[in-house]
Amino acid sequence: MADAPGSGRVFERLCVVGLGLIGASVALAARRGGGVGTIVAYDASAAVRARVVELGLADIVADTAAEAVAGCDHVVLCVPVGAIGAVAAEIAPHLAPGAVLSDVGSVKGAVVEAVTPHLPAGVAFVPAHPVAGTEFSGPDAGFAALFENRWCILTPCEASPEAAVAGVRALWEGFGARVDTMSPAHHDLVLAITSHVPHLIAYNIVGTAAHLETVTNSEVIKFSAGGFRDFTRIAASDPTMWRDVFLNNREAVLEMLGRFLEDLSALQRMVRFGDGDGLFELFTKTRAIRTSIVAVGQETAAADFGRRDAGQPVEASSSGGTGPRS
Amino acid sequence: MADAPGSGRVFERLCVVGLGLIGASVALAARRGGGVGTIVAYDASAAVRARVVELGLADIVADTAAEAVAGCDHVVLCVPVGAIGAVAAEIAPHLAPGAVLSDVGSVKGAVVEAVTPHLPAGVAFVPAHPVAGTEFSGPDAGFAALFENRWCILTPCEASPEAAVAGVRALWEGFGARVDTMSPAHHDLVLAITSHVPHLIAYNIVGTAAHLETVTNSEVIKFSAGGFRDFTRIAASDPTMWRDVFLNNREAVLEMLGRFLEDLSALQRMVRFGDGDGLFELFTKTRAIRTSIVAVGQETAAADFGRRDAGQPVEASSSGGTGPRS
Structure with a gap:
């Protein structure tokens, strides 16, 4: 976490694991918001990693999850909920002491159960769920404004240190989100x-x-x-x-x-x-x-059913010449 | 129907009965398209009639349905499906010989059953359903582009004269719609x-x-x-x-x-x-x-879940000053 008071940074080195729609948007929002120093990215897919480099989504794109999380004071897991336990197990030995681990999963009870057993001493876990998204997937679908005015729900465990929760909250508020907290079950x-x-x-x-x-x-x-x-x-x-x-x-x-x-x-x-x-x-x-x-x-409140800008422009015909003659 | 070849008109005098979202859009699309001479409007609600006058949706706003349809070569019933039988009964004696009657109901079998018994000799009925709309209602919700690039389904009866079907088709094509035909049951x-x-x-x-x-x-x-x-x-x-x-x-x-x-x-x-x-x-x-x-x-194809222009603008914060210090 940020060392120098007044540096304006919430975290010095943020690692985003999983660069789909949400992960890419987290990276973009972090860069725009300025609350983060260095942005490190890792995705299990080599093709996605290559695309992340092309899109310039991160400062560093690591080749392994272990390398990616090393030295990071914040790690956000942006992988599908079903993969999160395995990813937690993989990165756990490499997490820096004092690091704050978080995620963006749409389910929280199962995520807490999957991650907690792997958590090393001295690493805090603050589960998070930004209630935002689009119908598109992949790193190209990400955009920095995705979380603006959307809610991000934190479900901190009893063991989560207050400073860690405050850090994750500040990060999401920096993305333009509103933050609420509740239990994983609720x-x-x-x-x-x-x-x-x-x-x-x-x-x-x-x-x-x-x-x-x-x-x-x-x-x-x-x-x-x-x-x-x-x-x-x-x-x-x-x-x-x-x-x-x-x-x-x-x-x-x-x-x-x-x-x-x-x-x-x-x-x-x-x-x-x-x-x-x-x-x-x-x-x-x-x-x-x-x-x-x-x-x-x-x-x-816009009349979206009308999709005014969705229609192909149609020439307004004033001929009507195919009409019947009485 | 249009007398003078080359006049560009599909119908000389169009009557819209019921000025909700669809009726108001029909009136506006008819004016913009130019396929219609005079536009007459009637709504059972005095408040809606007054609003139609204020909005200038029609050339003539009639005080009774009978007055409204008199002398019109095309009458479009834009009332809820449940009211259409009663409205047909009310206007039937006043329909001009040779007039083409149509509707915009989202159900066609029940509409054909409700309207047919009231149809005077010499008046053709061509049921229509523009598959378009928004979540808003009332005359203020109407707009001329509502039908652009949307489908309008005609369900002509065996008795519908070909010229009448062609007239209704031309009218909707003039609104920018694509027209298909099928049976009411289908x-x-x-x-x-x-x-x-x-x-x-x-x-x-x-x-x-x-x-x-x-x-x-x-x-x-x-x-x-x-x-x-x-x-x-x-x-x-x-x-x-x-x-x-x-x-x-x-x-x-x-x-x-x-x-x-x-x-x-x-x-x-x-x-x-x-x-x-x-x-x-x-x-x-x-x-x-x-x-x-x-x-x-x-x-x-726009990523509508993101509703990019829907969020309140949020100041991108680079302070993050509330974050924890390690």
């Missing part, structure tokens, strides 16, 4: 309903649509502007990351999915028995939630 | 999967999230950027319109919902039993569908 429940189950049902409906006999895929694609295309955006997220989320947050996902299915049964009955008042009441309530999300700045 | 099946069921499950998950005891509404709202907020956008659509869709496309919606639920049961089992390969395979396939939708121009 995090996993909150994210199950705000992120994991929405992804599960988006993946599901896109799969259903792709396997119908009565409606062709080409029709599904053509007429997707009626709502379906918004689900495909979510269902285009990284498959490895999301496989690992569901494998590692099973209990909370199944609990929230159970609630979703109970409610859907009630809604299905309303449709079957033509309960217009029930439908109208639900559809009015859900509109209010949307208004709150826009009000707290987690969403834009 | 339309209702296609839209059930591409639009109606997606809306149903979006409304449902937003309702589920709002009624949890373990996660507060304020947490749902704060952390909505993880996927949930995209569902709230869809679940903010007009309650009356959507109530009527589900009441009037019950069979197809229940059929597609049944398929969705079968698939979701299989997915739920994959999560429960930790079938990582099964999850990865599904998540990879769904990504490909997304790519196709972008490829055919029904969606932008």
Whole structure:
């Protein structure tokens, strides 16, 4: 951590392990924010490492995880949740005394369980989850502004020293994020309903649509502007990351999915028995939630369904010459 | 219909009944496209009629539906599907001989059933459904470019004269839309999967999230950027319109919902039993569908999850002064 008071640095040497969308954005945000001295990067894929060099995402791109973390006062693991235990085991012997270890995983209980056994004495672990992302993956998808005005949730353990938690908080605040803290278990429940189950049902409906006999895929694609295309955006997220989320947050996902299915049964009955008042009441309530999300700045109020800038420009025809003559 | 060849007009006098998002956009697109002579508007709500006058959406705003349709060679009903039968009954005696009647309803079978019995001899009915919209409602939400590059589906009856179908097609092409034709029954099946069921499950998950005891509404709202907020956008659509869709496309919606639920049961089992390969395979396939939708121009490839221009500008801090000192 920063030695000289007033140096403006939160960490002297930051190591980012895993340069996907989030890892690349962390590197870019760290460079822009200035709260970090040297940025070291490592990715298990040689192709990704080469691309990280080309994109200039880091000051140093190391060839091994051991080399990468050596001498770093902060290490952020930006790998899929399922890989995090193995990566922790690999780097553990090479972590500098006093270093702060963190991650960006979308699941926290399983990450704490996977990392804690490998933690050397004198290294603090402060699990973190920036609630931000796009439907794109890989180092090219990263951008420095990804975390601006988004929430980053820290789930510090009882053993996490206060200074380590404060350091991670300062780093994310420097990225423009807002920081909250909660327990790993509560995090996993909150994210199950705000992120994991929405992804599960988006993946599901896109799969259903792709396997119908009565409606062709080409029709599904053509007429997707009626709502379906918004689900495909979510269902285009990284498959490895999301496989690992569901494998590692099973209990909370199944609990929230159970609630979703109970409610859907009630809604299905309303449709079957033509309960217009029930439908109208639900559809009015859900509109209010949307208004709150826009009000707290987690969403834009722009009419996105219209995708005004998405259409190909079409010549406004004033000829209409193919019209009928009466 | 246009008398003078070369006048460039598809219809001489267009009447828009119902000035919500779609009706207002039809009026604006008609004015911009130039394929129409005079634009007459009527809405059952006096407040909406007054607003239509203020916004200058039409050349004439009539006080009654009867007055509005009199002398018009084209009448487009832009009212909720559940109201369309009553509106057809009200205007039928006043429709000009030779007039072409159309609509913009999201359901076609029920609309054909509701309108056909009221159709006077000499008036053609060409049902239409522009697959376009936003999450906003009312005359202020309309804009001329809404239909650009979007599909408009016509479901002409056997009795629809060819010239009438061609006129409606030319009108929508003049709005920048692409036009397809199919049977009402097939339309209702296609839209059930591409639009109606997606809306149903979006409304449902937003309702589920709002009624949890373990996660507060304020947490749902704060952390909505993880996927949930995209569902709230869809679940903010007009309650009356959507109530009527589900009441009037019950069979197809229940059929597609049944398929969705079968698939979701299989997915739920994959999560429960930790079938990582099964999850990865599904998540990879769904990504490909997304790519196709972008490829055919029904969606932008921009990384919308990031909502780059949505965040409040955050000062990039280079102080990080609150960080720990080692």
